Amino acid sequence: FFHSSFLGMFYSWNALWSSAVLSTTLVFVCSARGYYFLGYTMCALEAAMGAVAGLVTSWSLAMLSLERYLVICKPFGAFKFGSSHAAGAVVFTWFMGVGCASPPFFGWSRYIPEGLGCACGPDWYTNDQELGTTSYMYFLLITCFCMPLSIIIFSYxxxxxxxxxxxxxxxESASTQKAEKEVSRMIIVMVGSFVTCYAPYALTGLWFANSPEVNKDYRLVTIPAFFSKSSCVYNPLIYAFMNKQVRTNAPTEMRDMNSDTERLAPVSIRGPEAVMQPSKPRRGTRRLLCRVTAADLVPL
Structure with missing residues (x-):
């Protein structure tokens, strides 16, 4: 239980706070004023924070899916994923976020107001050859969308x-069949929400990079920004509030996060989250090296 709740919350809180704190506060204030009024320097800083938040969120969800795969399917044998591994993965997400959002400060692309002028972001739609805005757009497309999505799809x-x-x-087990349907539904929701949040940016960026100037409507730039920032709503609903284990045990776990983990007693899960122990394999059937539960697959 400690593993599925504590380590899962490492990633969920990392993703949720990066989105909520970094990418929404200034946007909300400027939207209330009707235009971006904080000047170019704050525009660049706000855009960089938004880019970091998006990258940290996407890579946190990718690391979560990879952690589930390593723990449950055991491709490396008896590998025990501990809190130090989770902390390292969180550091990696911030390294990717800060590293990929920094180039505009050093001459590769730039940060400018986008859409309706109430928020700022990377210049991925003007095709400025001198600044390399198109190449930076493709760089973000790979690091912020394609790579995390590939890890998520493979792991799940x-x-x-x-x-x-x-x-x-x-x-013959009704609870096993019900758990399979529940987990399948949650996997579809998790992958679908990721695509919903970030695919509009990817598709719009590709369209602007390959369309003649006469066909571009810069008001459309606002639409993918709304989709990506909607992850602040989707992620808490999917990875926290839709999970019964987290709703029940998160308050206690937050209080005991720094206590000795050995004092945590195992939790018996019933109903659709029942542990599905592999029975004796039939002839010709590969024996699974893991215990699979609905709570294991959706631990956040």
């Missing part, structure tokens, strides 16, 4: 395959 597809293999061995 492996988890879903493991779950279905266990469910096939326990076809």
């Amino acid at each position: 597809s492996q988890l879903l395959g493991a779950l279905r293999a266990v469910a096939a061995q326990q076809a």
